[in-house]
Amino acid sequence: MTATGKTPLIIARRAFLLTGAAGLVAASLPLGAVADAADADAAIREIFGDKPLNEGRVTVDLPPIAENGNSVAITISAESPMTRKNHVTRMAIISPRNPVAEVALFKLGARAGKAEVSTRIRMAGTQRIRAVAEMSDGTLWHGSASTVVTLAACLIG
Amino acid sequence: MATIRIAAPDTASRGEIIELKALIQHPMETGYRSGPDGKAIEQDIIKSFEVTYDGETVFEAELKPGIAANPILTFYTRATASGPIAFTWTGQNGETWSETHELTVE
Numbered sequence: 001m002t003a004t005g006k007t008p009l010i011i012a013r014r015a016f017l018l019t020g021a022a023g024l025v026a027a028s029l030p031l032g033a034v035a036d037a038a039d040a041d042a043a044i045r046e047i048f049g050d051k052p053l054n055e056g057r058v059t060v061d062l063p064p065i066a067e068n069g070n071s072v073a074i075t076i077s078a079e080s081p082m083t084r085k086n087h088v089t090r091m092a093i094i095s096p097r098n099p100v101a102e103v104a105l106f107k108l109g110a111r112a113g114k115a116e117v118s119t120r121i122r123m124a125g126t127q128r129i130r131a132v133a134e135m136s137d138g139t140l141w142h143g144s145a146s147t148v149v150t151l152a153a154c155l156i157g
Numbered sequence: 158m159a160t161i162r163i164a165a166p167d168t169a170s171r172g173e174i175i176e177l178k179a180l181i182q183h184p185m186e187t188g189y190r191s192g193p194d195g196k197a198i199e200q201d202i203i204k205s206f207e208v209t210y211d212g213e214t215v216f217e218a219e220l221k222p223g224i225a226a227n228p229i230l231t232f233y234t235r236a237t238a239s240g241p242i243a244f245t246w247t248g249q250n251g252e253t254w255s256e257t258h259e260l261t262v263e
Contacts (some may be wrong), residue, residue, distance in 0.1 A: 071225040095223055099189050103223030111215050111235050113174035118231035122187070122223050153187075 040094050043101035044132055047092055051140050053132065058091075058143030060131045069123040069153040077116035078133035078141060088115035090134040097127040098153075110136075122153035159183055161256045163244060168261045169236035177208070177216075179244050180229040181254060187222035203228060204249050210234055210242040210260075236262050 044053070061075040080088045087110045093103040106117050115133065123129070128146040135141070164178035181203065188200025200222065208216040215234045234242075241257040248254075 075231075093223075098223045099187070100221050100223060102221050104221060105219040106232070107214075107217035108232075109213070109215060111210075111213065111237070112233055113235035114233035116233060117218075118229075120225040120229055122225050 037096050039101045040096040040130060043094055044092070044130075047102065047105060048090070048132060048134055048140055051138065053140050053142045055142055057141040058131050058133045060129055060143050060145035062129060062145045062147045065148045065150065066123065067150050069125065069149040069151060071120045072123050072147060072149070073118065074121050074129065075116065075118040076131040076133075076143075077114075078135075080115045080133075080135065082110060082113055082115060084110045085136070087112070087136050088133050089136050091115065091117060092132050093119075093121065094130040094132065095121070095123065095127060096130070098122065098124045103129075123147060123149045125149050125152040159246075159254050161244070161254060163256055163258050165242065165258045165260065167259070168263060171236060171238075171262050173236045174233050175236050175260075176231065176233055177242065177258075178229065178231045179206070179208075179256075180227060181246050182227050183246075183248075185220075185222065185224055185226045185228060189222065200249070202249050203246050205247045206230060207245050207247075208232075208234075208242060209245075211238050211240050215242075236260065238262055 057079045059077050066072045076091055076093060078088045088108050091106045094101055095103050103121050108115060126148045128144050130144040133141045160182040162180040166175050169175050183203050184201060186198055186201040190198050192198050202222055203220050206218040207214060216232050218230060220228060239260060239262045241259055243257045246254045
């Protein structure tokens, strides 16, 4: 988005808050490519298949407030003994609001020693970031954390 | 040539879990931004990252536009034997960047 494109979006958001006109906001979203919760679910299914998603064992660490959505530090970790027989095989970061719901997918092995990965991600607005871990026995575990973004990625150069 | 920074211990005791940090200078252009002329800036991202140690892949990552510019990854591995730990990044157009770090296991 350019600086000139920023203003109408902000106005539209305010209008939405005042009038609740959902159509206004939908029409003004950049590229119409912003994912929503359903897209996040679809992304998880695409990566991990249809197995049940259990709550717990996965922790997402995010700052409660991020001033700049272009770079937000994140750490995802899963509880696992990380032995040959019982370890985490894959971990994914999923964003419900970014244009592409899948942010990253990590593949680990027994030799990872510890199921923990840190990186920096872009966030297109305030949202609850989700993480899914797949264990070597095939079970899926899910955790999430939310961050308030004051200046979203995409809106700034 | 992109600047690469690796933070890893030079020595470790056998069985110890060591932290590895890898950073590469790259814009990770999302393809969702437009330039000053109003035209969309073409996507240019690093697609994958792989770490091999002692002849075995110990960590792999698939990166999407949601990863911030100059991607940094912090992860762990178990020290098993002395040898090189090799880090390789692959861009969306097939370009690759590599760096190795020698680890001595006592």
